[in-house]
Amino acid sequence: MTELTHIxxxxxxxxxxxSEKAETVREAKAEAFVTMSDQTLQLIVSGQHHKGDVFATARIAGIQAAKKTWDLIPLCHPLLLSKVEVQLEAQPELNRVRIVSTCKLAGKTGVEMEALxxxxxxxxxxxxxxxAVQKDMVIGPIRLLEKRGGKSGDFQVSTADQGEG
Structure with a gap:
């Protein structure tokens, strides 16, 4: 097992x-799920939710959060992200929303925490x-799907496991 780097x-x-690490292109992708009732999901998908466009708001919140990761997670470095993308997909057959985020930069440290x-x-x-319409929604699992670049090399969950959550 690799030793802990923040100790x-x-x-x-x-x-x-x-400071001594080489700058390389680094990219990470993460996913999260929100499971809810079919009525709540229908409110979101139909655009009838009284608070407005839930997906647009969640997308902007995710992008803003990636940019503030260093402020939220104590030992993260402030990063100059070159790309943050947040995709939301309704999965009505499973009564859930799948969220996939992608973060990218050219830098000295990875962007896994920003994607997560x-x-x-x-x-x-x-x-x-x-x-307000459903309090028993479930968030999770949340996980890293892949990372590219850096000294530790690439990582990817098996394609058979992607989207399974």
Missing amino acids: NASGEANMVDV TAASVAALTIYDMCK
Whole structure:
């Protein structure tokens, strides 16, 4: 097993020094799900929700969250993201919404946390906008789907497992 990178020799939490790392193109993709009743999902899909366009609001919230990850997660570096994309897909056969976020940059550290934060906050925004009509929605699972670039190499969940949540 690889050792933890955010723990120093004394066992204390610290921010990883990336000053000597090479700048490379890095990209990460994450997903999250929000499961709800078919009536709640229909309100979202039909555009009849009294709070407005739930998907548009969740998309913007996810993008904003990715840009603020360093402010939310204590040991994350502030990053100059070159791309943040948040896609939302209604899956009526499963009474849920699938959220897929993609973050990209040319830099010295990865964007996995930014992708996970974008997907998570988009899911939380859906919950917030719909809680008046349904309080027992379920958020999750949330997970990293893939990452590219950097010293640790590429990672991807098996294609058979993508979208299964």
